[in-house]
Amino acid sequence: MSPPVDSVPSDERLPERADVVIVGGGIIGVSAAYYLARKGHSVVVVEKGRIAGEQSSRNWGWVRQQGRALPEMPLAMASTDLWGKLDGELGEETGFRRTGMMVVTRDPAEVANWEDMLEQKRAFQTQGRILNAAELRTMLPGTTDQWVAGLYSPIDGVAEPSKAAPAIARGARRLGAVIVQNCAVRGWETSAGAVSAVVTERGTIRTDAVLCAGGAWTSMLLRHQGISLPQAGVFASVLRTQAAPQVSEGTGGVGSPGFSFRRRLDGGYSVAMRGTGRVDITPQGIRYAADFLPLLIKRGRGLSIRVGRSFFEGPESLRKWRTDGISPFEVTRVLDPVPDKKLIAKTMGQFQAAFPAMKGVGIAETWGGLIDSMPDAVPVISAIDKAPGCYVATGFSGHGFGLGPAGGRLAADLVTGDVPIVDPTPFRHGRFFDGTRHPATVWV
Numbered sequence: 001m002s003p004p005v006d007s008v009p010s011d012e013r014l015p016e017r018a019d020v021v022i023v024g025g026g027i028i029g030v031s032a033a034y035y036l037a038r039k040g041h042s043v044v045v046v047e048k049g050r051i052a053g054e055q056s057s058r059n060w061g062w063v064r065q066q067g068r069a070l071p072e073m074p075l076a077m078a079s080t081d082l083w084g085k086l087d088g089e090l091g092e093e094t095g096f097r098r099t100g101m102m103v104v105t106r107d108p109a110e111v112a113n114w115e116d117m118l119e120q121k122r123a124f125q126t127q128g129r130i131l132n133a134a135e136l137r138t139m140l141p142g143t144t145d146q147w148v149a150g151l152y153s154p155i156d157g158v159a160e161p162s163k164a165a166p167a168i169a170r171g172a173r174r175l176g177a178v179i180v181q182n183c184a185v186r187g188w189e190t191s192a193g194a195v196s197a198v199v200t201e202r203g204t205i206r207t208d209a210v211l212c213a214g215g216a217w218t219s220m221l222l223r224h225q226g227i228s229l230p231q232a233g234v235f236a237s238v239l240r241t242q243a244a245p246q247v248s249e250g251t252g253g254v255g256s257p258g259f260s261f262r263r264r265l266d267g268g269y270s271v272a273m274r275g276t277g278r279v280d281i282t283p284q285g286i287r288y289a290a291d292f293l294p295l296l297i298k299r300g301r302g303l304s305i306r307v308g309r310s311f312f313e314g315p316e317s318l319r320k321w322r323t324d325g326i327s328p329f330e331v332t333r334v335l336d337p338v339p340d341k342k343l344i345a346k347t348m349g350q351f352q353a354a355f356p357a358m359k360g361v362g363i364a365e366t367w368g369g370l371i372d373s374m375p376d377a378v379p380v381i382s383a384i385d386k387a388p389g390c391y392v393a394t395g396f397s398g399h400g401f402g403l404g405p406a407g408g409r410l411a412a413d414l415v416t417g418d419v420p421i422v423d424p425t426p427f428r429h430g431r432f433f434d435g436t437r438h439p440a441t442v443w444v
Contacts, residue, residue, distance in 0.1 A: 002336050003058060003240070003367050006166035008051040009173065010181040017206040018044045018178070020415055021198040022213055023185045023221065025049075026056035027401055028393045029213035030169040030179075031408020032415075037175035039416060044207075045169070045177060046200055048184035048217075049333035052165035055215055056401065058238060058369030060270055061262045062253055063402040064101045064156035066128040067117075069441050071378050071426035072399065073124050078421050079406035083159065086405065092167040095160025095265055099252025103274075104136060104147040106257065111149045128153040139249050145354040147256070158252040158262050161401060168405075184329035186321065187224050188390075195389030199323040201330055209415050211391045213408075216372040217315040217329060218394040219284060224321070227384055230288040230432055231395055233316060233370040234277040234303070237339035239348060243267035244361040258350035268364060273347045275302040277371070278340065282316035291375040291432065295440040315370070337368030373397040376438035381410050381427040391415050392429055 008025075020036055022029045025047030036043040047053075063083055065076040083096045105111060114130055121128075131139070131150040139150075173179050180202075188210050189197040197206045212218050219231035244267065248254060253262040260274045279285070285292075296303070310316060314335065319328045344366050352358045374380060374395035384390040393411040396403055406421060413420040431437045 001365065001367050002053070002334065003162060003365065005050070005052050005057045005162050008166045008169045008179060008181070011178045014180060014200065014203050014205055015042070015044060015178055018042045019207065020044075020209045020211060021046060021205050021207045022211045024212070024214035025051040025165070025169065025179065025181065026054060026213060026215050027052065027165040027168065027404035028396070028407050028411070029211070030165050030172055031405050032211055032213060032393065032411040033177045034168050034172040034175070035409045035412040036415065037172050037177040039412065039418070041416065043172070043177045044205055045172070045179045046183050046185050046198070047179070047181045048329040050181050051169045051179065052161070053334040055369050055371060056165045056404070057161045058367055059161050059398070059401040060238065060253070060260065060272055061095070061158050061161050061401065062101060063096065063159050064153060065126060066101065066151060066153035066156055067103060068399070069378055069438065070120060071438050072403065073121060074422040075403055075406050075410065077124065078409070079403050080155065082405035082409065083157070086168065090167050090171040092170065094164040094167050096157060096164070097159070097252060098155055098157040099263070100152065100154045100250050101156035101158070101253050102131070102139070102150045102152040102251050103255040104150040106146065106148055108148065114151045126153065127155050139251055140247065140254070141249060142247055142357055143354050144356060145256070152251065154250070159401070160265055164401070165404070182333065184327055185221070186327045186329070187221070187323040193388060195387070201327070209389050209391065211393060211411055211415060213393045213411070215394060216335065216370045218372065218392065220315050220319065220328065222392070225387065225390070227387060227390070229380065229392065229394070229429070230291040230375050232279065232285055232288060232292055232373050234279055234373055235337050235368060235370055236272065236277045237343050237366065237368050238270060238272045239344050239363050240264070240270055240365040241268040241358070242362050242364045244269055245357045247355045247357060256354070259347050259354070261351060271347055271351050273343060275299065276343065277302065278304045278306065280310035280316070281305065281307045282310050283318035284316035288375070295375055295377060298440050335370055337370055339366040339368040371398045375432065376440055378438050379403070379407065379427055380429050381407055381414070381424060382429040383414055384429055
């Protein structure tokens with residue numbers, strides 16, 4: 001079941017030409033469009049389904065700096081700053097609130113890991129700190145769980161996935177961006193090796209730049225153009241509760257070993273299980289298995305592996321098409337995975353056990369999603385060196401919502417050749433092919 005998402009008006013006619021064509025209407029794509037339009041560039045967002053139809057509306061809604069990999073820290077900090085400005089700039093509600101965020105544990109070894117992380121991040125002057133058990137009891141009144149410590153950041157926060165990307169898309173449109181929904185990009189044409197036009201199911205747009213921000217579908221589209229991108233998807237399940245009592249003080253969300261939650265604007269909670277998901281064996285997964293092995297070893301404890309329909313359909317299947325024929329993106333307009341019912345029940349049960357006040361609260365809605373991941377869990381925001389005019393912003397590995405505004409802004413800066421909001425070097429596409437990829441690190 002798809003979570004509800006605010007609507008965005010769609011432009012029915014494709015322009016003949018644009019400075020930039022963006023593939024994908026998730027939070028990265030629409031943020032890039034917003035900042036490109038603010039710079040005065042003509043931009044078209046082409047979305048095969050609807051704005052925020054996939055992972056941008058299915059995530060937990062966390063906006064945090066704490067727990068990020070070191071290469072992501074400048075981007076996370078820049079994104080938090082941009083989140084704080086968006087509602088005022090847009091004149092709309094994204095749901096962003098600096099509520100504070102925390103992760104809790106019963107394991108002293110994890111506390112040692114946090115201490116190491118905080119030491120490594122001292123140069124960033126983050127405001128994160130470790131809470132003791134007594135402090136946790138104050139911030140989480142009514143819990144029966146015996147957590148020994150928590151990693152807390154008072155400047156982190158939350159936003160509403162159902163509202164944020166649509167609000168940004170509408171803001172981009174007011175600045176002149178064209179938003180075309182239910183229209184798939186099939187590929188692009190080149191002239192003298194450089195991008196010259198993007199081909200969609202409704203026609204061709206002449207352009208010198210294409211930004212691929214298609215989430216889990218990006219690797220498939222790039223492969224069609226002869227470009228390799230090691231990418232894998234992790235299926236996750238999320239639930240939304242009915243309106244419920246407030247169970248935390250000074251934090252809008254908590255990640256625990258058995259469940260993670262975020263307080264929603266509607267008075268309920270979004271709840272899911274941290275570090276848990278399903279990986280399907282697929283042709284794309286087999287192709288990049290060696291790339292992902294180090295990360296799988298570190299994170300594999302919470303992952304189940306299976307063979308299913310994903311082997312033959314969806315973003316990781318082995319599909320070929322012509323730009324003058326129907327593409328896989330027209331077959332699946334919105335990827336809507338079925339949530340894992342057993343996992344949902346287990347997650348809700350642990351949430352209710354930890355907070356007795358939740359025991360009378362029911363589940364209002366459940367949904368599944370597919371998280372697009374990279375072998376080092378750090379996104380690619382980069383030009384493609386061997387394909388002039390082609391840019392990529394994908395593989396945010398479950399961090400894309402919180403990093404979205406700055407990720408889109410960085411992509412816009414790269415496309416236009418402006419001074420980048422942060423150093424783009426950690427996000428190079430080429431790192432997977434020249435031996436400079438980041439180590440597979442899991443902090444929280």
